[in-house]
Structures are given as C-alpha cells and as structure tokens.
Amino acid sequence: METANRYLLNEEEEDIANYVKRHGLDMVQTGTGLRYQILKKGSDRWVEKGREVTLEYELHSIAGDLIYSSDNEGVKRFVVGNGAVETGLDEVMTYLHYGDVAKVIIPFHLGFGLHGDDQRIPGYATLVYTIKIIDNQ
Numbered sequence: 001m002e003t004a005n006r007y008l009l010n011e012e013e014e015d016i017a018n019y020v021k022r023h024g025l026d027m028v029q030t031g032t033g034l035r036y037q038i039l040k041k042g043s044d045r046w047v048e049k050g051r052e053v054t055l056e057y058e059l060h061s062i063a064g065d066l067i068y069s070s071d072n073e074g075v076k077r078f079v080v081g082n083g084a085v086e087t088g089l090d091e092v093m094t095y096l097h098y099g100d101v102a103k104v105i106i107p108f109h110l111g112f113g114l115h116g117d118d119q120r121i122p123g124y125a126t127l128v129y130t131i132k133i134i135d136n137q
Helices: 001-020 087-093
Strands: 035-040 052-061 066-069 076-079 101-106 127-134
Touching: 001 052, 087 101, 087 127
Parallel strands: none
Antiparallel strands: 035 101, 052 066, 052 076, 052 127, 101 127
C-alpha cells in the first residue's frame, strides 16, 4: 500500500510540474504541496481567518477540463478557516489579498481526496482554480 501511495504522489507531482512548465507559471509552493501564483494584485488588505470571502472562479482538472465556474454555479462564499471548502482553497486564502486574481493548484489530498465530490470531481483529482477575491468593501 505504501508503494502504491508513493507512486500516486510521484505521478501527481510530475503532472503538476508539467502543467506549471507548459503554462509558463512561476508558482509559490507551500509546505503542504499547495501551489499558487498571483496573476493580478488587488488591494493591500489581507484575507483573514474568520472573515467571509466571495470568489469568482473557474475550476479545471489538471488535464484542462472545466469542472465548475462561478459563471454557471454562482460565486462561492465561505468563512475562511471554517472548513467549509477544500482544505487547499481555505489555505490559499491566507496568502492573498482582497481583489487578487490567482491561479491555484490543489493536490488531491488538499482537495476532494480519494472519493471526489460525488458529482463532477473524481477521486484523486488534482484541481486548478483561477480565482478572483471580490472586495466587498
């Protein structure tokens, strides 16, 4: 089992590295394996835990397939740090400012894990978000 898990993690790392290279991205990688790049700087106000955020977003698979978007599903609202969204999406908020536009790569262990979301996201899915944090103030 350990060998199989190591194989899956190595394969995911390779997929992410290829994606980053193919798209010419210069991403920051956190200790958890989350990657993000600020594409457009917003305000100077940091997003804080315990505060509600509103996101416009597109969510793609690492292969490029569109899974969800705010154009179709509506904006995403949640309180940062409450665990109401994927762990990786919650984590990246603490590195961003209101108004920022960012690309975020969420490894499966920080996304929907082994089982997916029982709708459009399969198990073991590496997710790629493009997000804009709406500044409501």
